Structure formats: structure tokens, C-alpha cells
Amino acid sequence: MRHLVVPQEGEEDIGAESSAAVEELVRRQRKRDTVQSFVSSLIVLGLIMVVLGLIALIPWETESPTIVTYAAPDHEEEELERKEMNQQARPRPAGPKSSRAKVIASTEPSPVSVPVPDNPIPEGPFGMAEEIGEGFGDSEGDGDGGGGVSFFGSYRKGKRVAFVVDFSGSMESDSEGGGGGTRIAGLKKELIKSVESLANSMSFTVIFFSSSGWHIGTKGPDYVANGWNGAGDPPQTEWYPATEVVKANVIQQIKSMPANGGTVWYPPLKMAMTMNPSPSIVYLLSDGDPRDGDSVLFDMAEINPNGVPIDTIAFELAGSPAGMLMEIAKVSGGRFSMLYEGKLLTGRAAEKYTNSSYD
Secondary structure (H helix, E strand, O other): OOOOOOOOOOHHHHHHHHHHHHHHHHHHHHHHHHHHHHHHHHHHHHHHHHHHHHHHHOOOOOOOOOOOOOOOOOHHHHHHHHHHHHHHOOOOOOOOOHHHOOOOOOOOOOOOOOOOOOOOOOOOEOOOOOOOOOOOOOOOOOOOOOOEEEEOOEEEEOOEEEEEEEOOHHHHOEOOOOOOOEHHHHHHHHHHHHHHOOOOOOEEEEEEEOOOEEEOOOOOOOHHHHOEOOOOOOOOOOOEEOOHHHHHHHHHHHHHOOOOOOOOOHHHHHHHHOOOOOOOEEEEEEOOOOOOHHHHHHOHHHHOOOOOOEEEEEEOOOOHHHHHHHHHHHHHOOOEEEEEOOEEEEHHHHHOOOOHHHO
């Protein structure tokens, strides 16, 4: 038997109100969910935009390296450029066979080594009369405020040059070159030519030696007795500006300087190396067997503490003394050459005359 429940008055209103409240809650919840979804969408969209922006800032193009090509100039342009350079450059005079040497440059390694000849061929006749020194000693400077000089074919750049030259008695001997004249006459002619060619911006001195060493300022007429024999401290040797007036006075002294006495190398070399400031160029020329040659070689570090290059010239001199001059050049980083039988020799052509078999 079923019972029918009849709502009392007021209960129907309560039920309706509860249903409306539930619907309102549901509506509000939906509204909140919609708002949250919209906000979440905006946040996600913003994040996507940020990521895309960062991606856009990353450079994706790879910069290709610049390829530089080189087109060799044609023969006519190369010859024109070479002529213009030769008019300005003042290199050391080359031998008659030097045109055979060519430089080959490459960035690729080669399995074949190419030997470089060390000028085994003599420079040609070098007579001691009118022929001596032709073509040498005509430098006028290197354009950088320094200068340059050539002495018996050896060209050097620098601001200060010291000529250390042998005026011993053996220099009065006749030349072996067949051109006539004495060794001292040939030396004076070449030395004067080198002094005349010095640029005004340079400084120079001449140190003479035989049994002692003396310089331009040493009083005569007995220069050997008034020179320095190597005992004690060396005398002060001055630099002279290469003005026309000074060069003319020095040349007159060179012309009148006598040759006599023996041969020593230590005093003149020590005088040159103690100059202040140090020389940038030193030429040492000798024709004799010095009595102190072995000790000079042994004491080169003490004589030349600044490591100034010394270019040595064996003047009509072969054998062991020439070998000592060659060793002085090697130890100091200089060059060795030889005037022998009227020919200027360098490299292997000069070295072959330095062994004791020519004594």
C-alpha cells in the first residue's frame, strides 16, 4: 500500500529556491571556468609568442668566408714595376751571375729541397789601380733617417759606421791583382769612396791599426807610438757627423796616413766596441797575420758584448789569418769576403782560401 506524501505549504518554495541556488552556483562555476580558460589561453599564447621571438633572434645564416683571388700581373706590368723599384732601391752590387738566381714562393710544402747557392763565383776583376772599387760605395741612405754604406762590396744599413782598417807595413806591398799600385793605395781609394757616399744623417769614424790602434783624433806624426796597445782602458773614440766639411777633413787625413808597423786586432776592435753609442756597422779589413789573432777569437764575447755584426775583409790574404777573419764574422753575425789576386770573393769561393794549406 503506497503512501502519498503531500508537500506542506512552504516546502514547495524551499525546493524551488534550492534549485535556483544550485543553478546559480553552476552558472558561476561555469563563468569562473570560462574566465580561467581564457586567462590560461592568454598565458599560453604569450609564452608561445616569447618562444617564437627568441627563435627569431637566433642567427640561422652561416657567414661564408671571403675568398680572395689573386691574378698574376702580365709580363709587361711586372717589368715596369721592376724598373721603377730598381730606380729607387740601392742594393748591394750583385755579381755578373746573380741574375741566374730566382726566388720561388709557394704556400704548399714541397717534397724536394732546393739548395741556395752561396755565391761561389767571384765578383770579377778587382784591380788595385784605377779599377779598384768601381761600382761600390755609392749608397745615399735607406730613407728612414738612418743610412747605409758599402765597403768593398759589402752593403749595410745603419746610422753609425766604424771603419777598422789595417795600416801595417805589409800594406805597402804591391797588389797581386795585376792592375798595378800598392795595397794601401787601393784601400785608401775604396775607403775614401765609402766616406764620400755617407748620408748627412749618419755618423762615422775611422780606426787605423798596425802595432797599435789609433783613431782620427790621435796626434801624429808617430801614430803607432801614440796609439793604444791594448793595456788598460781604451781611449775614447768619437763619432763624427757625416757632413761635407767633416768628410773632407777626414779624407785628407786618410790620404796622408802612413802605413808601418806590425799587426794586432784587439786594440782597434776594442776601441770600436767601446764607443758610445755602439756602432751599428763595423768593417774590419786586414792583410796580415796578427800576433793576437787566437786571443781575439777566444775573447770575442768580451770584446763585442753587444753583438754588433762585424763584416771582415781579408785583403790579399789567404790561409789561417783569413780563416780567423771568417770566424770573427761568423761569431758576430757579420759577413766575410776576400780580395784575392785582384778579385772580390764571397761565400764558398772565399772560404776555400781560408785553410792552412794556403799559409
